[in-house]
Amino acid sequence: GAGVSQTPSNKVTEKGKYVELRCDPISGHTALYWYRQSLGQGPEFLIYFQGTGAADDSGLPNDRFFAVRPEGSVSTLKIQRTERGDSAMYLCASSTGTSVLRDTQYFGPGTRLTVL
């Protein structure tokens, strides 16, 4: 079946611009996660949705970052007033949500964001 998909695969923007990154989870997965991965580093947690609500947004670095999942499926990560330090790979993962501790998180291919 289809895995997690993310669009666009690459996004180049200018400092100060607004960007939206989209994630389509595996069908039926109620849990959705966003991570950010800088070059040469491991992914870092940003936010976790269970259904439509953000259950844990403790990883969002500041109020320029916001994410939504209005219908409990597709999620959009929104970054306002982008800065060069926001350049990274943004990864989305989904899981069944039935047992958070034992669920396998399946990752998408990521969106590589470059802020010039």
Add this chain to the structure above:
Amino acid sequence: QKEVEQDPGPLSVPEGAIVSLNCTYSNSAFQYFMWYRQYSRKGPELLMYTYSSGNKEDGRFTAQVDKSSKYISLFIRDSQPSDSATYLCAMIKAAGNKLTFGGGTRVLVKP
């Protein structure tokens, strides 16, 4: 200091050799441990998942967890050039939901 430490490598081995990877962690709240493989410009792919101290084997892969030492390992037997990738350890706290990753170790298996 990071919660999860992992040697960045690169680790270069000849084809057929055993690849040995490890991570250390500082917080005993971590209870569930995973190893992911990540090819260049791709998302991480789960290889192994374990939650108890001891060994778990799956094909050419063996994961070890030593909670008393806060140390986890991954061994890859009969390594192949297709195993060349970055290997990430990850873990979850007992009361949590988010993965905490190590920095990843880049592995190169030479034919």
